[in-house]
Amino acid sequence: MSRSRDQEEDGGSVSQQVNTEILEQLIELRAKVANLLGFSSHANYVLEMNMAKNSNTVSHFLHDLYEKLKPVGEKERQYLLLLKQAECQRRGLDFDGQLHTWDLPYYMNQVEQVKFAVDKDKLIEYFPIEVVTEGLLGIYQDLLGLRFHQVQNPHVWHDSVKLYTVLDSTTGEEMGRFYLDLHPREGKYSHVACFGLQPGCLSSDGKRTIPVAAMVANFTKPSRNWPSLLQHHEVETFFHEFGHVMHEMCFRTRYVEFSGTLVETDFVEVPSQMQENWVWEKEPLRRMSCHYIDGSSIPDSLLDTLIVSRVANTGLMNLRQIMLSKVDQALHTKSSADTAAEFSKHCEEILGVPATPGTNMMASFSHLAGGYDGQYYSYLWSEVYSMDIFFNRFRHQGIINPKTGVTGAPPWSQVWGLGTQASAWWPTLCLQDSAGPIFP
Numbered sequence: 001m002s003r004s005r006d007q008e009e010d011g012g013s014v015s016q017q018v019n020t021e022i023l024e025q026l027i028e029l030r031a032k033v034a035n036l037l038g039f040s041s042h043a044n045y046v047l048e049m050n051m052a053k054n055s056n057t058v059s060h061f062l063h064d065l066y067e068k069l070k071p072v073g074e075k076e077r078q079y080l081l082l083l084k085q086a087e088c089q090r091r092g093l094d095f096d097g098q099l100h101t102w103d104l105p106y107y108m109n110q111v112e113q114v115k116f117a118v119d120k121d122k123l124i125e126y127f128p129i130e131v132v133t134e135g136l137l138g139i140y141q142d143l144l145g146l147r148f149h150q151v152q153n154p155h156v157w158h159d160s161v162k163l164y165t166v167l168d169s170t171t172g173e174e175m176g177r178f179y180l181d182l183h184p185r186e187g188k189y190s191h192v193a194c195f196g197l198q199p200g201c202l203s204s205d206g207k208r209t210i211p212v213a214a215m216v217a218n219f220t221k222p223s224r225n226w227p228s229l230l231q232h233h234e235v236e237t238f239f240h241e242f243g244h245v246m247h248e249m250c251f252r253t254r255y256v257e258f259s260g261t262l263v264e265t266d267f268v269e270v271p272s273q274m275q276e277n278w279v280w281e282k283e284p285l286r287r288m289s290c291h292y293i294d295g296s297s298i299p300d301s302l303l304d305t306l307i308v309s310r311v312a313n314t315g316l317m318n319l320r321q322i323m324l325s326k327v328d329q330a331l332h333t334k335s336s337a338d339t340a341a342e343f344s345k346h347c348e349e350i351l352g353v354p355a356t357p358g359t360n361m362m363a364s365f366s367h368l369a370g371g372y373d374g375q376y377y378s379y380l381w382s383e384v385y386s387m388d389i390f391f392n393r394f395r396h397q398g399i400i401n402p403k404t405g406v407t408g409a410p411p412w413s414q415v416w417g418l419g420t421q422a423s424a425w426w427p428t429l430c431l432q433d434s435a436g437p438i439f440p
Contacts, residue, residue: 023339042333042373049264050265051264065380072315077316083110101347104353108316108317111312112313116309118306124232127232127289129230143401146166146175147166147169149165163178175249176248178213178215178245183217183218183220188216192215193216194214194244194248196259211259215241215242219238235279235288239276239278240272243272246271247261269386271386273383277387277390285298286303322350328372328373328377329377339360343355
C-alpha cells in the first residue's frame with residue numbers, strides 16, 4: 001500500500017506544475033480555435049466527424065452508462081472497504097472507513113485473488129507463445145475466410161521478425177502482408193501496437209496496392225532453458241492488436257485517406273475490442289493453449305475460474321473510464337478550466353474516492369495531449385458496440401463460424417472490409433437480431 005501511495009503522491013512535483021500549465025493553455029487555445037471555426041466548444045469541433053457528432057450525445061451516453069453501472073460499482077466499493085477493514089484489523093492499523101486512490105489497485109488485485117482465486121502461476125504454463133500464435137492465426141483464418149502463409153527468408157529488420165502473406169481462401173487473391181515482431185530488444189518500441197506500413201488503395205492504373213502492417217509487442221523472449229509463456233491478459237492483448245492488423249489487411253477502399261484503421265475515433269477500437277471476447281470462451285482458449293511440458297489441455301476447473309473472473313472489478317473499472325471521459329468533456333466544453341479541480345470533483349462524485357491533495361492526475365493523462373482530447377469517451381462507446389455485436393451475432397451464430405454476419409459476401413469483407421463505411425454498417429450487423437437500438 002505504501003508504495004502505491006508514494007507513487008500517487010509523487011504527482012505533486014515540478015513536472016506536474018509544468019504539465020498543468022501546458023494543459024490548461026492547450027484547453028484555452030483549443031477553445032479559441034473552435035470558436036474561430038464557428039463551433040461552441042472544442043469538443044463539438046472534434047466530435048463533428050465522429051459517430052457521436054456532438055457533446056450532447058456524449059453526455060447522454062455517459063450519463064446513461066453511469067446510471068446502469070453505479071449500483072455495480074457501489075457494491076464493489078463496499079467489498080473493497082471490507083477487505084481494507086479486515087487487513088487493518090490483522091495488522092493492528094486504524095481503519096479510516098475510506099478508500100483512497102492508492103488503495104484501489106491494491107485491493108482490486110486482492111479481489112481477484114480472494115473472490116475468484118485464479119491461479120495465474122498455473123495458468124501461464126498453458127500459454128507458450130508458439131501455441132498461442134498458431135491457435136490465434138488459425139482462428140482468424142477460419143473466422144474471416146483467409147489463409148496466412150509465412151514468407152521464408154524475408155527481408156526484415158531483426159532475425160526474430162516473421163513475415164506473412166494474407167490470401168483469400170476462396171479466390172487465392174493476395175490481400176496484404178503483415179509482420180509479427182513479438183519480443184523485446186534494446187531500443188525497440190516498448191509497448192504493444194499495430195503499425196500500418198503501407199496503406200491499401202487503388203493506384204492510378206486501377207490496380208490495387210496491397211496493405212502492409214506490423215504488430216509490435218514485447219512478450220517475454222524464450223531462452224535456451226525456458227519457453228516464452230504468456231499471461232492470460234497478454235493473450236487478450238495479442239488477440240486485440242492482431243484485430244487491428246486484420247482491419248488493415250481486409251478493408252477495401254479507393255483512397256488512402258479512408259483506408260484500414262483511418263476511421264472515426266469512436267469506432268476504430270470496435271473490431272479489436274469485439275475480438276477480445278474470443279479469449280474468454282472455452283473453444284478458442286483450448287485451441288490456443290497446451291501445457292508447455294506435456295502438451296496437456298487446461299483443466300476445466302481452471303478454465304471455469306478464469307472465465308468467471310472476467311467480471312472482477314468491472315463496475316469500478318468502467319466507472320473510472322466514465323469519470324475520465326466526463327472530466328475530458330468538462331475540460332473541452334469550456335473556454336478555460338482548473339484541471340485539478342475538475343478531476344477532484346468527478347473522482348469524488350463518480351468513484352466515491354477523494355483525489356489525493358496536492359496532486360493532479362490530469363497532468364500525466366497523456367490522452368489529452370495525444371489525440372483523444374474531447375474523445376476519451378470513445379473507448380466506452382466502442383466497447384458498447386463491440387459487446388452488442390458479439391453477443392447479438394457471433395455468440396448467437398457461432399464464434400468461429402465464417403457464415404456469421406451479412407450473407408452474400410466473403411467473410412473477411414463482412415467483418416473488416418468496409419473501411420470508413422464500417423461505422424455506419426456495423427450497427428446494422430448488430431441490430432439484425434437485436435430487440436432494439438444500441439443506445440436509447
